[in-house]
Amino acid sequence: MASNRGPVSFSRDDTGQLSVKRGGGGVVSGLSSVASHQDLLWVCAALSDADRAAVRTAPGGMLGLDGTPGGSAVRMLDIPGATFNRAYNRVANSVLWFVHHMLYDTPNQPQFGLAFRRDWEAYREYNMAFATALAAANDGSPGVRAVIQDYHLTLAPRMLAELSPGIKIAHFSHTPWAPVDYFRLLPDGIAAQVLDGILGADHAGFLCQRWADAFVDCCERVLGADVDRDRRQVSYRGHVTGIGVHPLGVDAAELTGRAAQQDVEARMAALAEVIGGRKLIVRVDRTELSKNIVRGLAAYRELLLNHPEWLGKVMLLALAYPSRHDLPEYREYAASVQRLAGAIADEFGTAEWTPIVLSSHDDYARSLAGYRLADVLLVNPIRDGMNLVAKEGPIVSDRGCALVLSREAGAADELGSDALLVNPFDISGTVAALHKALTMPDEERKLRSQSLAAAGSAVPPSAWLASQLAALDGAP
């Protein structure tokens, strides 16, 4: 297994001592549950100076799944900080992420000049470090498989195939895939490298059919690859890559167990006092440009303006955790979220009623408390590979929440029949869906919520990974 972020990370405490913690993030939580049950080596990058310091004391960069030096489960790559920063922040997060989520302010950004070419070389080095580590772990025995994750590692499949012929390779994209006209913002040679890199794999997986189709369109129109849509195959440079759709869901037993713990109950009690019996709309996101928090707040404001019957009777709990604060667009976006939430509180708040509670303090137990208390869960990304919040909420909701869901989230494929789907750019359409969700008869809401919970837990991470491996074993 290869992914940028591994199952453990390190930090320094006040005394300068290194301490270990289990990693976070969607991919990691998806993979951690299966990692210990497999004969698996997990290759990841050192993400910080503390990680790099920790890994330098571990022989060969090898760690246990709990971070113990000298284990055999994790190999953390000591990539130089400058290279990592260019590959991770400048290429992966500022370019590939922006392309697939269509986030650019196109008249001004991107500008692919000399600095980007230098950054791209770092991205190649970073991918080569992974490919080299994976190749070194291949002992040549039959059946060795490499499963490579996400947009950080688009070049590694081709590099590994060349270093280690015969190893079976899967690549999986956790993001959306851009439509051709947007993908072609990338410089031509670099667009071709990204596609060719993934096509080095025997199997390329996506979270829903739409992203798989967009990838195949790009292979056809940018590379001129030979595409067989019926057989779900792309042929290029004499190699055939199978294309698969593998939705990722939630381990319901684990999640409901966690949501029943005491810290969650304590936060529910505190929240219940603020809510005071009102209807509760909840959203939980990283403060990510794609998550569309600003338009969500604008819709809540228009709901209060246009449906004054809700004044004093509803509350929005917006949990917006920090994300990518090293990128200026993200700091500005977080400030916009703060400003708009403050404006709504000023405009509508009274001595008795707090219309909105915004918190950017990362607290997983409170997220779970929010899920449990929600009458309505609002998930309105402008574009999202899957979105696990939409799946988690209905699973743990005590009352059976209604789900207002962007049709541009991959999860809409599985949840669309019981969620209220919205166009995320359409504020008034979102208002209409929120109002419908708030006024939905109890019986209907509970039935829909049950169906949502069933759909959201249909493919837990273990089944998701198994389906990729089965597809890889059957790959052309």
Place this chain on the structure above:
Amino acid sequence: MASNRGPVSFSRDDTGQLSVKRGGGGVVSGLSSVASHQDLLWVCAALSDADRAAVRTAPGGMLGLDGTPGGSAVRMLDIPGATFNRAYNRVANSVLWFVHHMLYDTPNQPQFGLAFRRDWEAYREYNMAFATALAAANDGSPGVRAVIQDYHLTLAPRMLAELSPGIKIAHFSHTPWAPVDYFRLLPDGIAAQVLDGILGADHAGFLCQRWADAFVDCCERVLGADVDRDRRQVSYRGHVTGIGVHPLGVDAAELTGRAAQQDVEARMAALAEVIGGRKLIVRVDRTELSKNIVRGLAAYRELLLNHPEWLGKVMLLALAYPSRHDLPEYREYAASVQRLAGAIADEFGTAEWTPIVLSSHDDYARSLAGYRLADVLLVNPIRDGMNLVAKEGPIVSDRGCALVLSREAGAADELGSDALLVNPFDISGTVAALHKALTMPDEERKLRSQSLAAAGSAVPPSAWLASQLAALDGAP
């Protein structure tokens, strides 16, 4: 004929007197050359208070082609200023233009709330005013045809078809057409109205195959219309619309005649002194977000940095005329252009050498002088329906200029084999093309320029309109 801008407009001089001038803009120059030769009524909108004042003194809003009150060639619609502003600035120019050119800063814009719904009603009223005027002009005789222009008037074809059954209707889009994933930013009902509006026509025309294909994709995926790509037809609501590609080019005789006049020669003489025998790169654009002037300047800067052999030996003449200064994005963009041009002049300029001349003073004679003197013409829009600058430059160039052209301009279809095509987001790729253009052997450059001139003048406006009318007569 119906178009937002007509063949004449009015302004007030210092004494408050109304004076008339011939209209500008791509569509108008395309249509003016044929208008006087046809049994044609041209319906357009009053664009300003002066237009509205002028048209109120003309019986029935009727004018001659030269603006004389009481003529029979032009009907200028007296649409209330507030309605016009909402329809033209807020819907057409701030939404439909942005969608088709993919110009949004998507994390923040657009936001389709209540204000947009009000603006959309104004756009409907504006379209209905045109449809009503066209229907009134239909005397019921056989063979009456209506040719409706562009993104301002997407609803008018359907409205006219309902008001005046039996009239043959063509619609023509002078913009690109957005890919489905981007078109669907529009609120669902409004996206459907736009498509349904154009499908009210018997024939829908586009400037190149790519935009026609994108429109057909939208009809299929957004409306669920029945699409026959081989026969180039879309069936919807029991009506069949033919889809056509009608490139628009330049009337070479008229343009070269104009470019030989004394005012052009005088500006050439003045420019030649500044140029001083150096190589000259020329660009001519409105200061439009889609025209990509900032990245063009960034490419020129990287050329000087990366190819120091050009220091003192090359000059960039950037003619960037004012556009849409009532929209804040455009004012900010114009300021960015000024800043970057100033920074380049500061960084590289010497007592003997002015590396860049930027002018935002609208002067057609100077544009023609720039064309005639250019060694290299740079046309790098991020997305453009056609781009007539790319066609005009080679036709009048004295030396046979090289053309660096964005592959995202519709003109790339016709000019691609002799232009140097670039990805407009790729600064370094643009630098490489500029360097190649500057160093191209004379003979090759002249041969390519001749081919470009031939391709650019292959379909003058009269032939463009004739091809639309022929397609309309043969429409299903």
